[in-house]
Amino acid sequence: MGVARRVGKLAAWPVRRLLDPRFADVNRHVAINRQVVHDEGQATRVAVGSLTENVDQVVGTYAATSTESLTFVGAELRGLERAVSGLEEQLGGRIDRLAAATEERGYVERLNRLARGGTIADLDGAVAELLNYGASHRGFAAQAELWLNPAITVEHREGEVRLGQVNERIVEIPFVLRALGRVPLGARILDFGSSENALALSLATLGYEVTALDLRHYPFAHPSLTAAASPLERWPDPEEPFDAVLCVSTVEHVGLGWYGEGRAASGADRQAMERLRGLLVAGGLCVLTVPYGSWSVDEVQRRYDRAHLDALVAGWEVLERLVAERRDDRTWVPVEESHGHAVAMLVLQAPASA
Ligand SMILES: C[S@@+](CC[C@H](N)C(=O)[O-])C[C@H]1O[C@@H](n2cnc3c(N)ncnc32)[C@H](O)[C@@H]1O
Structure with a gap:
């Protein structure tokens, strides 16, 4: 068969296939399958659509719940943080007061010991300063007009008592x-x-x-x-x-x-x-x-x-x-x-x- 005749036969094939009784069965099956494919495609599209809808719904619900939970958890955490810092403040204040009271009690006991027979070695800077102030022309005796200007002053320092000045x-x-x-x-x-x-x-x-x-x-x-x-x-x-x-x-x-x-x-x-x-x-x-x-x-x-x-x-x-x-x-x-x-x-x- 010549090439031209073979090409012409190939081009006429779709028409010939429809007219050819040998293909009637095939054509019917093709038509049925096409319908089936069409129907199934349609059903699949519907199924996918409803699945998407379901997924959207589930995801939406989940997201809303998660956001709500997160908000709740956040609020709880903030409340907890406030409670903790309040507690910290309260405790800190109490600890400070307790420390101050203890220190004060210790210091008062120290002063009492000093007043009832302390030694020079017991003198700390603050007590030394107090003694110097008390003996000065502005001290307590001076305020009561009972200060006598001494010819010789004595200076108190931490752990030390020494000669101060000799005046006129x-x-x-x-x-x-x-x-x-x-x-x-x-x-x-x-x-x-x-x-x-x-x-x-x-x-x-x-x-x-x-x-x-x-x-x-x-x-x-x-x-x-x-x-x-x-x-x-x-x-x-x-x-x-x-x-x-x-x-x-x-x-x-x-x-x-x-x-x-x-x-x-x-x-x-x-x-x-x-x-x-x-x-x-x-x-x-x-x-x-x-x-x-x-x-x-x-x-x-x-x-x-x-x-x-x-x-x-x-x-x-x-x-x-x-x-x-x-x-x-x-x-x-x-x-x-x-x-x-x-x-x-x-x-x-x-x-x-x-
Ligand atoms: C350095 S003070 C005391 C001196 C004191 N004779 C002594 O030996 O330490 C000087 C005093 O003179 C007194 N005085 C100053 N001017 C006076 C005045 N015009 N009349 C009376 N007393 C005065 C002051 O009140 C002060 O008590």
């Missing part, structure tokens, strides 16, 4: 007592600026008739002691003059306002010396001590040099003059003259007649 009282008080050798027992003495010193009480105890005059209350009493709380400038003249006045570390403060008395015009120190002279019998004595060195004035006190000291005691006869200089925190030595940190001590005499 170490030489001023013996100078006063020595100078009073010129004044017989029973004489009338005025201690001007008497606070912070037991000198007036001591002299009364020794047998002098003493008046203690100060802006501040003098805390001691004695049958031979009269105390007056007043500024010298406004103190009324006493009925009887004095045989001697003491002015220990006082006139350098007068009129500067340091003791709350209000500031006066310059020259208040010289006026005070004149007033003291007026309170004495003719030829009466004044024992005076002042800071000495280079001239200076600050809010607390004056420091006199030679010229200012001479001006201060103008009108008095100088019977005795001694200068003691501070060499270091603990040492004072007598010197002829000083331009450093010193104290001048004088025995003065009022004119024999006015």
Whole structure:
């Protein structure tokens, strides 16, 4: 068979197959199968559709439930977290309070042991500081006007007690007592600026008739002691003059306002010396001590040099003059003259007649 005839036969095959009785059966089966395939395809599509729907529903329900569960779990966790941190806070506070109470109890017991026979080795920093404060010019005794300025201070430190400073009282008080050798027992003495010193009480105890005059209350009493709380400038003249006045570390403060008395015009120190002279019998004595060195004035006190000291005691006869200089925190030595940190001590005499 030629090629052209074979191609023509092949092209006519679909038509020929329909017309050819040999293929009638085949064609029927094909038609039936096609229907079956069609029907089954349809059924499968329906099944797949409903399956998809079911899956969607199941997944949707599951997702909703999961979200709800997660939200619930989250809320529960947050609640739990809050409860735990509240508990932590409560517990922390209680533990802190308990620790503080225990520490306090321990410390109080320690203080009690210290107060009933403690040793230097028991001193801690806080107790040392308390003791130093208590002994200072701002401490509890000072607040009750019972502080006496000691010539020698003692310093407390942790596990240590040591010598602090030696101040000018170490030489001023013996100078006063020595100078009073010129004044017989029973004489009338005025201690001007008497606070912070037991000198007036001591002299009364020794047998002098003493008046203690100060802006501040003098805390001691004695049958031979009269105390007056007043500024010298406004103190009324006493009925009887004095045989001697003491002015220990006082006139350098007068009129500067340091003791709350209000500031006066310059020259208040010289006026005070004149007033003291007026309170004495003719030829009466004044024992005076002042800071000495280079001239200076600050809010607390004056420091006199030679010229200012001479001006201060103008009108008095100088019977005795001694200068003691501070060499270091603990040492004072007598010197002829000083331009450093010193104290001048004088025995003065009022004119024999006015
Ligand atoms: C350094 S203090 C005490 C000195 C004391 N004589 C001593 O030996 O420690 C000086 C005192 O002078 C007193 N004073 C200062 N100006 C005064 C004034 N115008 N009249 C009375 N007292 C005064 C103060 O009140 C203070 O107590």
